[in-house]
Structures are given as C-alpha cells and as structure tokens.
Amino acid sequence: MTDAALAPARDPAAETLRRFARLRLWIFGIPALILAYLVYVFFAFEGPRLIAEADGENGRILLADMVSYKVHVTRDHRDGSVEIAMEGERKGRYPEGEAPDWVSLSPGETVVQLRDGHVVTLIGEAETRFEVPGYGTITAIASRSGGVETTYPEGPLPDWINASGNRVSITTDAGRLIITRSATTVMRYFPGWELFFFTLDSPYQGLGPGELLSRAAGGEAAAIWQGFWRNDMWRHREVAWAIFETILMAFIGTFGAALIALVTAFFAARTFTRFALVRQVFRRLHDFLRGVDGLIWTVVLSRAYGPGPLTGALAMMLTEIGTFGKLFSETLENVDQKQIEGVRSTGAGALTRARFGVIPQVMPVFLSQILYSFESNTRSATVIGAITGGGIGLLLTQAIITQKDWEEVTYYIILTVLMVFAMDALSGWARRKLIKGS
Amino acid sequence: MADIPLSPAARTADPAEGYLELVRTRRLWNGVGVLLFAIFMVSAFLTANGRNAGGFWNGLPNVFDFPADVVSEAWDKAALLPGLLWQFLPSLIETVNIAAAATLIGALVGAVLALLVTRGLAPAPRAVGVIRRLLDILRAVPDVVIALVLIFVIGGGPVPAMIAIALHTVGAMGKLFSEVAENASLGPVEGLRSVGATWSQRMILGVIPQVAPNWVSYGLLRFEINIRASAILGFVGAGGIGYDLRNAMSWGPGRFDEAAAIFLLLFATIVTVDQIGGAIRQRLTRGAAL
Numbered sequence: 057m058t059d060a061a062l063a064p065a066r067d068p069a070a071e072t073l074r075r076f077a078r079l080r081l082w083i084f085g086i087p088a089l090i091l092a093y094l095v096y097v098f099f100a101f102e103g104p105r106l107i108a109e110a111d112g113e114n115g116r117i118l119l120a121d122m123v124s125y126k127v128h129v130t131r132d133h134r135d136g137s138v139e140i141a142m143e144g145e146r147k148g149r150y151p152e153g154e155a156p157d158w159v160s161l162s163p164g165e166t167v168v169q170l171r172d173g174h175v176v177t178l179i180g181e182a183e184t185r186f187e188v189p190g191y192g193t194i195t196a197i198a199s200r201s202g203g204v205e206t207t208y209p210e211g212p213l214p215d216w217i218n219a220s221g222n223r224v225s226i227t228t229d230a231g232r233l234i235i236t237r238s239a240t241t242v243m244r245y246f247p248g249w250e251l252f253f254f255t256l257d258s259p260y261q262g263l264g265p266g267e268l269l270s271r272a273a274g275g276e277a278a279a280i281w282q283g284f285w286r287n288d289m290w291r292h293r294e295v296a297w298a299i300f301e302t303i304l305m306a307f308i309g310t311f312g313a314a315l316i317a318l319v320t321a322f323f324a325a326r327t328f329t330r331f332a333l334v335r336q337v338f339r340r341l342h343d344f345l346r347g348v349d350g351l352i353w354t355v356v357l358s359r360a361y362g363p364g365p366l367t368g369a370l371a372m373m374l375t376e377i378g379t380f381g382k383l384f385s386e387t388l389e390n391v392d393q394k395q396i397e398g399v400r401s402t403g404a405g406a407l408t409r410a411r412f413g414v415i416p417q418v419m420p421v422f423l424s425q426i427l428y429s430f431e432s433n434t435r436s437a438t439v440i441g442a443i444t445g446g447g448i449g450l451l452l453t454q455a456i457i458t459q460k461d462w463e464e465v466t467y468y469i470i471l472t473v474l475m476v477f478a479m480d481a482l483s484g485w486a487r488r489k490l491i492k493g494s
Numbered sequence: 495m496a497d498i499p500l501s502p503a504a505r506t507a508d509p510a511e512g513y514l515e516l517v518r519t520r521r522l523w524n525g526v527g528v529l530l531f532a533i534f535m536v537s538a539f540l541t542a543n544g545r546n547a548g549g550f551w552n553g554l555p556n557v558f559d560f561p562a563d564v565v566s567e568a569w570d571k572a573a574l575l576p577g578l579l580w581q582f583l584p585s586l587i588e589t590v591n592i593a594a595a596a597t598l599i600g601a602l603v604g605a606v607l608a609l610l611v612t613r614g615l616a617p618a619p620r621a622v623g624v625i626r627r628l629l630d631i632l633r634a635v636p637d638v639v640i641a642l643v644l645i646f647v648i649g650g651g652p653v654p655a656m657i658a659i660a661l662h663t664v665g666a667m668g669k670l671f672s673e674v675a676e677n678a679s680l681g682p683v684e685g686l687r688s689v690g691a692t693w694s695q696r697m698i699l700g701v702i703p704q705v706a707p708n709w710v711s712y713g714l715l716r717f718e719i720n721i722r723a724s725a726i727l728g729f730v731g732a733g734g735i736g737y738d739l740r741n742a743m744s745w746g747p748g749r750f751d752e753a754a755a756i757f758l759l760l761f762a763t764i765v766t767v768d769q770i771g772g773a774i775r776q777r778l779t780r781g782a783a784l
Contacts, residue, residue, distance in 0.1 A: 301545065
C-alpha cells in the first residue's frame with residue numbers, strides 16, 4: 057500500500073529541472089517579446105522612412121540658433137530700400153542710415169561682409185552678387201514676373217545651395233543668403249543672445265556691468281530696471297507673468313481639488329458612509345473624473361470659458377478631484393477608530409468627530425500627497441497651458457511654432473526647468489517640515 | 495531642585511490652565527494658517543479669473559452646452575457611431591503604442607541608470623551625482639517641450655512624442671527604481687561577487703530578481719500616466735488620437751459625433767488600462783505570482 061501511495065510522487069530531480077526549464081522560458085521569452093514589440097513599433101511608426109528622410113538641417117539650425125543670434129540685412133525689391141535688424145524683428149531694427157561696421161551703405165549699393173572673406177553685394181533694386189571663397193561668384197536677378205534668375209560658377213550645384221524658380225537659399229558657415237521674388241535677405245550669425253538686457257532704443261544698450269552699477273548708484277536704478285523689464289524683444293515682464301500664471305494654475309488646480317476631495321472622500325470611504333449606494337455613487341464619480349482625461353476636460357471647459365489660466369486650472373482641478381478623492385478615501389478607511397470613539401464618547405456629532413477624531417490623524421498624509429501633486433502639476437500646467445493658451449506653455453508653443461527664435465525657446469525652457477526645480481525644492485522642504493512635525 | 499521653572503505653563507498653579515493656553519496658541523496659529531490659505535486661494539482664483547477670456551460665473555451656465563451638443567449629435571447619429579469608433583481605432587492604437595514603446599524604452603534605460611546611482615550598487619560612485627542631476631533634469635523638462643522641438647527637427651508623427659515621453663520616463667523611473675533597489679538585500683550581490691561575477695552579472699542575477707515585482711508595478715503605473723501624456727501630445731501635433739480630436743474639434747458643430755467617438759475611445763482605454771494595471775499591481779505587491 058505504501059508503494060502505491062508513493063507512486064504518484066514524481067521524481068524530485070525531474071520536477072526541479074522542469075521548473076528550471078519553465079523559468080528559462082520566461083527569462084528568455086520576456087526579452088524576446090519586448091524586442092519583437094519594439095521591432096513592430098519601429099515599423100508601425102515608419103522608422104525606415106524617418107531614417108531615410110533624416111536630414112540634420114533643421115537640427116543644425118536649431119542648435120546654432122540656440123546659442124547665437126543673427127542680424128538680417130533685408131532689401132525690398134520694390135524700391136531697393138535696405139533694412140538692418142536683429143533677428144529681422146521690427147523691435148531690433150537699426151535706425152535709418154545707421155549700420156554695424158560690417159555693412160557699408162551707399163546709394164544703390166550695399167556691401168555686406170560676412171566671415172572668412174564671404175561678401176554679398178546688393179546692387180540696385182534686385183541684383184545680388186555673392187562671392188564665396190573657394191567656389192566662385194553667384195549672381196542673381198529677381199523680378200516679380202520672372203522669379204529669381206541665378207547664375208552659378210561652372211560645375212554641379214553644391215548641396216548648400218537650394219534653388220527653385222521663386223526662391224534661392226544659400227547656406228554657408230559664414231552666413232545665409234535667401235532671395236525671393238520680393239526681397240533679398242542676408243543673415244550673419246553672432247554668438248550669444250542679442251539685446252537680452254536692453255533693446256537698441258534704450259540708452260543703456262551696450263554698457264558694461266560696472267558702468268551700469270555706477271549709474272544705478274547715481275540714481276538711475278529705476279530707469280535701468282524699467283529698460284530691462286520692458287525689453288520689447290525678450291519681454292521679461294510678460295515671461296515673468298507667464299511663469300506666475302503657470303504656478304497659479306497648478307496652485308488652484310491642486311489645492312482647490314484637495315478642498316473639494318476632502319469632503320467627497322468622506323462619502324466614498326466605507327468607514328464613514330454606511331449606505332453602499334451613496335458610497336458607490338461617490339466612488340464612481342471619482343473614477344469618472346479621473347478616467348475622463350485632463351485633455352478632455354480641457355477641451356470641454358475651453359468651449360465654455362475660452363482660453364486662459366482659469367480654464368486650465370479648472371480642468372486640472374476636475375482630474376485631481378478624482379485622484380485625491382480615491383487617495384483620501386483609501387486613507388480615511390485606514391484611520392484608527394479609537395480616537396473617533398474617544399471623541400464620540402463626549403457626545404460629539406459627526407462634524408466634530410471628523411474635525412477632532414479624523415482630521416488630525418490624516419492631515420499629515422493628505423498634505424504630503426497634496427504637496428507631491430503640486431510639484432507634478434506645475435509641469436502639467438505647462439502642457440495644459442500649451443492647449444488652453446495660458447502661462448509659459450503658451451509662450452513656448454508660440455515661440456516653437458514660429459520656428460525661428462530658438463534662443464527664446466531656450467530661454468523659456470531654462471526658466472521652465474528652473475520653475476519645476478524650485479517647486480520641487482519647495483514641496484520637498486514643506487513635506488520634510490511636515491513629517492518632522494513643526 | 496524641584497522648582498526649576500520649565501516653561502511659563504509649568505509654573506502656573508493649575509495645569510489645566512497651562513494646557514488650555516497651549517491649545518489657544520495652537521488654535522491661533524492654525525487659524526492664521528487657514529486664513530492665509532483662504533486669502534491666497536481667493537486671490538489666486540480672482541487673478542486667474544481676471545486673466546481668462548471668459549469669466550467663471552459667466553461661463554458656468556455654458557459648461558454643459560458643449561457636452562450636451564456632443565451627446566445630442568452623437569445620439570442623432572447613433573447609427574454612425576460604430577463606424578466612427580472603427581475609423582479612429584488605428585489612431586487609438588498609435589496612441590497606445592506611443593505610450594507602450596515609451597514606457598518600455600524609458601523603463602529599460604531608467605533601470606540601468608537607477609542601478610548606476612543606487613548607493614551600494616553603483617560601479618562608479620563618482621558618477622552618481624552627475625547621473626542623478628541628469629535624471630532630475632529629464633524629469634523637470636515638460637514632455638511637450640521636447641515633443642515640439644523634435645517635431646521641428648524630425649517632422650511630425652508618433653516618433654517625437656515617443657522620444658519625449660520616453661525621456662521623461664527615464665527620469666521618473668530612474669529615481670523610483672533606484673529607491674526600490676536601495677532596499678534590496680546585498681547578500682546575493684556579495685555572494686556573486688565572491689565567485690567573481692562581473693557588475694552586470696551581479697545586477698542581473700542578484701538585484702533584478704529581488705526588485706522585479708516592484709519595478710514592474712511602477713512601470714505599469716507609468717504606462718497609465720503615459721497613455722494620458724501621449725493623448726495630450728497628440729493634441730499638440732504629434733499624431734495619435736489626440737491629433738484626430740483636435741481636427742474633430744476644429745470642424746465645429748455638425749461634426750461633434752466624431753469628437754464623441756474619440757471621447758468614448760479615450761475614456762474606455764484609460765479606464766481599461768487603469769483597471770487591468772491596478773489588478774496586476776495589486777497581485778505583484780501582495781507577492782502573488784503573476
């Protein structure tokens with residue numbers, strides 16, 4: 057009989073080996089699955105096409121523009137008038153008749169010296185000559201009817217010249233030349249961020265920090281500050297407002313949601329709401345608010361409220377009510393009942409019990425969660441701002457969509473990162489303070 | 495010796511008096527805190543309200559107009575709805591693929607970086623500070639920024655969104671994974687070291703098996719977050735269902751049935767992924783086998 061009872065027991069060695077085999081299957085199977093999935097995604101996202109079409113042109117422009125600025129010399133083909141402006145912007149324009157020393161203005165001819173012996177000469181109303189050392193001289197005549205007619209030196213067209221009937225673009229290390237039917241633009245690059253502190257019309261443009269300090273000490277501090285603060289090109293005042301607006305959105309979204317969820321969580325917690333129906337209603341409400349994504353709330357609310365920080369704040373608030381409601385109600389279900397019993401024994405009503413029996417227990421946990429969300433919501437506010445049109449998110453998307461002021465984009469990105477770091481430090485500091493029990 | 499004054503409260507004859515005084519001061523401070531918070535909150539709300547295109551109270555009656563329009567249009571064209579759902583399914587799959595690929599790539603890179611910065615496991619302790627700052631920066635840059643810049647550099651489509659979300663995921667996972675790995679027992683690592691295992695062998699055989707359940711759990715949570723992020727980035731121009739939603743919205747009334755279909759798909763996906771992810775996470779953290 058004992059033999060029969062033992063018979064079903066399998067050979068332990070074989071059993072172990074079988075388990076090893078199964079484990080091995082998992083260990084090699086999972087990476088293989090991940091790899092297979094990534095290969096599938098590569099083709100689903102048209103990876104081969106992207107690689108084939110990849111060209112670093114835009115990337116190079118972006119990197120160069122991030123740390124440098126360009127000065128445009130633009131000639132209008134209608135009347136041959138020449139205009140010199142930083143980044144081609146109206147606010148960065150040189151006064152009529154004035155020019156930097158690498159441009160010589162004379163009636164009917166403008167000579168632009170680029171680096172390394174590259175020279176562009178703008179002749180008359182629509183004729184252009186570009187001398188490129190090591191290649192030759194390019195001449196072009198533009199007209200409204202005939203487009204741009206260009207003559208190149210002998211030989212095949214190099215890949216830094218991009219020409220069609222209506223537009224010629226020549227990109228060299230020394231600068232760029234773009235000729236269209238209506239205008240010729242020469243761009244020369246310089247390192248740094250132009251006019252970051254003061255615009256050309258400010259009397260303080262071009263002064264060194266020492267000079268500025270001594271003038272500030274001499275009673276011009278307010279004027280100097282105004283010159284910087286109201287800089288039209290970098291718009292420091294608007295940028296500061298935008299950062300403030302973003303933090304404002306996060307603040308209202310997080311703390312407003314926390315206030316509302318503090319109430320609704322009691323109705324969703326098993327320990328405080330005996331009626332299963334009420335509880336279910338509130339739980340499903342939280343699930344719904346969380347499940348309808350912030351994107352949908354943003355879209356829905358922007359129909360009613362239009363663009364602005366309030367729309368973003370309310371959208372964030374709705375999603376966060378769902379998240380906080382769930383988190384808070386879970387915390388509330390785990391509170392110690394003894395403290396509540398103690399308060400109840402004095403004859404306290406439900407509100408007093410909640411105030412003195414529950415809140416002191418859960419407040420540190422809640423506050424910690426709220427502060428944690430506050431930091432991540434600052435980041436979300438940037439994204440929501442890009443959709444609803446408020447805060448630094450809006451400035452960023454606008455600057456990126458124009459695709460030319462990459463140094464401004466860099467400036468905004470740096471400020472955004474600093475803002476997130478600051479909020480992170482602030483919320484971390486407050487949480488540590490809270491845990492220590494101030 | 496007995497009458498060394500400890501505090502003003504201890505000196506009073508009646509201990510209850512001292513206690514009540516303590517309570518009064520605390521209440522006062524709490525009251526000041528609450529009042530300050532209330533002032534902050536109200537002024538923040540008023541400022542935001544003032545800078546918004548439409549005011550809160552004026553817009554309030556209109557909040558339900560748009561959902562009502564969407565629902566009524568979808569109701570009128572209910573017969574078309576299944577077709578629309580089918581039509582937008584590929585975009586939805588793209589959105590989910592963006593999130594999944596970004597989560598996978600981000601978690602894999604994040605795992606390696608996490609092990610490089612974990613105390614006791616880091617092979618090059620000097621590099622720890624640098625990599626940690628790198629992770630901080632990756633977490634701090636909003637994904638929309640990276641996505642928009644990449645759209646300029648490599649063109650529209652799902653890839654910029656995927657890279658942007660993956661970079662953010664690297665930062666987030668690197669930090670969380672390293673916190674988990676810090677609590678791993680060093681016993682297996684020491685054992686492997688004593689038989690001459692290399693750093694990568696020690697990590698794969700000694701650390702990963704210990705932390706895998708928690709890591710997978712965090713990874714799933716990140717996947718849920720990334721699906722939302724991927725939908726939002728689509729709205730900014732990076733493909734997927736968000737992009738379709740923006741187009742449907744820009745057509746205005748008359749085409750809201752499309753918006754309704756997209757809302758439904760998005761809602762269903764988010765809820766499904768949350769539910770499945772939640773169930774798996776609960777099993778993982780409770781220690782049950784997958």
